[in-house]
Amino acid sequence: MAARVLHALGCGLRHATLQSNPQSRLSVRSASSIKSLFVRKVDPRKDAHSHLLAKKEDNNLYKIQFHNVKPECLDDYNKLCEEVLPSIHADPNYPCELVGTWNTWYGEQDQAVHLWRYRGGYPALTDVMNKLKKNKEFLEYREKRGKMLLSRRNQLLLEFSFWNEPVPRDGPNIYELRSYQLRPGTMIEWGNYWARAIEFRQQNQEAVGGFFSQIGRLYMVHHLWAYKDLQSREETRNAAWKHDGWDEAVYYTVPLIQHMESRIMIPMKTSPLK
Structure with missing residues (x-):
């Protein structure tokens, strides 16, 4: 009741002020006009953002896996992955490739990250899954792996058309996975800005791959970068600010x-990305 009374009093005072002071009415209209300039207006679209942003020349689907491993099991987990995952990668009967496999160094600890590529999209993914159900070695691997994990999650991804496809590279390198949760409805804007911004970050071939989620946590973007070491990362990132246009891309x-x-x-x- 008190809140309604205060609200009514406030409205009455504002109305009285506007009636007695025409200049105030002008100020309010001006403020509203200025505010309207900053209200984001998203045009309606008749196509999914995946059709607008993803590469058209092929039909690649990616899966990224995050495995949180029991600290005491990390070494055994790594050995298990090194024994089994490369065999799936090398088998021509499986239309999938292990793009890279890592342990997190800084960030979430005792974590493994695996990135797979499926040549042929969702049918290739389904084909691999059905074959793995009959793969004795993989089923044993999954059983052993389950005893070593605290949790796991994955996402299905498409790659941005303006990023290069991830290809094997020699090392040693460290890799940075930068993950962004975007506000719903802003993926097209992100893609428009980064289509220009990526030009500033390819000078030292640090750009490995850029992806956006299709299944799993939505409106997620992952950028994968490679550096020789942490100092090289610092210098490379600082150098980007010397390019006209990088500051604008960050700002928007x-x-x-x-x-x-x-x-x-x-x-x-055994990671193809060394």
């Missing part, structure tokens, strides 16, 4: 982000 993309996270990762012995 930061408001699109709800949450962001950075992982520094070390490749496992």
